[in-house]
Amino acid sequence: MTDASMQTPETGRHSVSLTATDAHTRKRANAEKRFRAYGIAAIATGLFFLVVLFTSILSEGIPAFKRTVISVDFTLTEAQRTEAEGELFKTKAYSNLFIAALKSELDERGLNVAVDEAAIERLLGKVGGTIRTFYSDNPDKIGEPVAFDLTASSRVDGYFKGRVSRDTMQDSRFLQKSDLDLVDALEEAGIVKQAFNWPFITGADSGVDNPGGAGIGASVVGSFFMMLVVLGLSLPIGVAASIYLEEFAPQNRFTDLIEVNISNLAAVPSIVFGILGLAVFIQFMHLPQSAPLVGGLVLTLMTLPTIIISTRASLKAVPPSIRDAALGVGASKMQAVFHHVLPLAAPGILTGTIIGLAQALGETAPLLLIGMVGFVARGYPDGFLAGFTEPNSAMPAQIYTWAARADVGFYEKAWGGIIILLIFLLSMNIIAIILRRRFERRW
């Protein structure tokens, strides 16, 4: 090419040196650079969104793991107890005793603020009831000093986390400005502290006006039982279906029908599976509403296509020579598959199953339709079997319920719930990756 152009010199074009780039080439080179920059910008935008997402999850969610507690050393004598039990309003008597204890502790440190019963109720809820229950459960503690760690109300909690501020807050029946003076004094005395929020991790959902008491524990249990159902059904069914399709199915219309169905089911919106669950499992079969069993069945149908697709891929990855060798030494086709192909494909199948389970764990929409909304998760199930049939919620549905509530205090819980959900998902995915790294065989 260069020779050809040299033999036919064009006088006009050679006015510029050969080593300098002409305008056209520069334009092309610039277009090249721009195009490359678009690509880098696209990836950078994607990663930027990822970073923003995780920053907002972490910054909004971490406060949910801290709670504000008011810890008071309190001693109840036998005489005080008899007296309180003799009164008409027993819990009120207990809370008066508590206020007296709090006051003396404040006086001891030389802090002088007004403590009245209404303010304490706004700060701590019904203290008297809590104390009375404690002593009727632990009568042997009477007469000894007991350190009570009482959870402060969500507004007080919000005051420490910056959600509620002195300038913007309005006096309401939940919190008044004068209460904040008391809170400040209590903080100075070291009575108000920040502690790790165990009740959030172990607790159950609370009422709509008590964000402070809401916990995710019960719905974690609900999710756990659902995952047991999904694992117990979708792994055997999915593996069986894949073995059939990959190893035994003849090429005919029925096989084609199954294949088309599987690939379409994989793309059906999850909410449609919820409708299926509602119509078939609840309306038609009358299975209990809001039960993890039903949720598990719906999610099984939803994850089956995922598991079948990944299982078929790992069965396909086992080279035919393995089958041929097995058949050659006299194994039947069934024996070749079950004794040789399946064990070799097992790591891939497990990986696919774990990823399918992780997908099912984060699914929300179908659960809402079968009644597994957050507010049914009011406590732990009574036993292992009851865990499948008693109404419960699941982690993502619980997060949705919190996000849909009006009280801002629940938003923090929702973010916190997401952190816990993501921890579960992350660990499942890490296990899957480790399994793949460890056992995957390249043929």
Add this chain to the structure above:
Amino acid sequence: MPILWLFLIVIAIAAVGYVLGRSRALQSAGGDSRNLHSLPTFYGANVALKTVVPAFGLLIIWLLAQPLYVNSQISGMIPDTAIKEGSSHSLVMAEVRRTADGLDNAVAQGQIAETEARDAQADAADMTQRLKDAGQVVTSEITQPVLRAAQGYRVMTASGYKIMSIAVIVVAIAGAVFSLFQTHSEYRARNVVEQGIRILLLGAASIAILTTVGIVLSLVFNTWEFFKLYPATDFFFGKTWAPSFSGRGGSSSLGILPLLWGTFYISLVALLVAVPIGLFAAIYLSEYASPKVRAFAKPLLEVLAGIPTIVYGLFALLTVGPLLLSVFGDDGLGWMKAGTAVMTAGLVMGIMLIPFVSSLSDDIINAVPQAMRDGSYGLGATQSETIRQVVLPAALPGIVGAILLAASRAIGETMIVVLGAGAAARLSLNPFEAMTTVTAKIVSQLTGDADFASPEALVAFALGMTLFILTLGLNIFALYIVRKYREQYE
């Protein structure tokens, strides 16, 4: 849980059958397994299979059929006079079931004796009070026919389960005994067992078909019910969506057009975000990036795909919505009134779809043969010219397929729009206004307290049907294009 016990009993019979079958086969061969047709374990498996499969088959069929049979028997017991004005047969049946459950629970707690619960002379008012005392959720006043029907329901259900347990155990034992008699050294146990396992595998594969059939039937049946109560033309061409929550039909207008518009508008915004970013990311990753960058950026982008949609929903509601509001709201440009809007949901959904578009396009771009690129370079084209004029046109059908798949994902997405798009159904062009979608309305119509027989609840099935057909059509079309394209270069 008696069904669990039944399950365990059948398994135990099968286990015993396995051992007996194996030893019987060995015995008939004089203790030398070389004289047997199959390996001894196959004889055991033969007995176990013939015990378990018929017994569990019967169990499942019985569990499905019994409620249907009992319901039809009991509904015959309820006279038409017992159905109150404004109520329906199915509502009364629901009441009967609730009463029966209440009686069951009360008996289980020991609040009501079994004989009292069955007492045909029991007074309805008295029973209502006692059930309420026992903490059972019952309707305000159980009428006499309902109580009788509930008692009949309990008796039939209980005796049905008793007969079922006996029948299942008998079938299991019969299967075991029959196959034990079959067992002798000439019996072709391996062939029979393998054929049986093959049929079981086929059954497992057929569950995909059953699921589709289940989806279609449950949608069609309920949609049919809905169109009996509400005219189909009003549903498909109605321009207002305003379900009433108090009355029973009549006052609701349930037009799908505003919902479809919201769905398409939000999906459009999502695709406008996801397609350019996803496509350019895919081009860069497959054509420019060094293996190191690729190994780093690709998995990170795919993390976006692994995040549950509820997280995106919350992100839209609490982070993106307020952020957009501070720019476009009353403090800024004044276009936006609330954080929930088409823009909020569309933007977040677009973020969710980026990895979906990018990894599908990545696969497709990688499938374009290297020879085509080399030819283009040989003619002196730069890398970007090659991509724009050779690789992308060659990959175009596949990329269109990927975009259609992403669109079907966007249409079916639920949690982001439930939390991020608002609840008001309107036909508007302003992307900063709140709109709602088909999926969001399915959730809101089916999670309330509405009665299942009302058009307000049944409309959700018609919406589901529309959604199903829409996404199915898109998927089939997209898969067709992708497959066609793949064949071109293979």
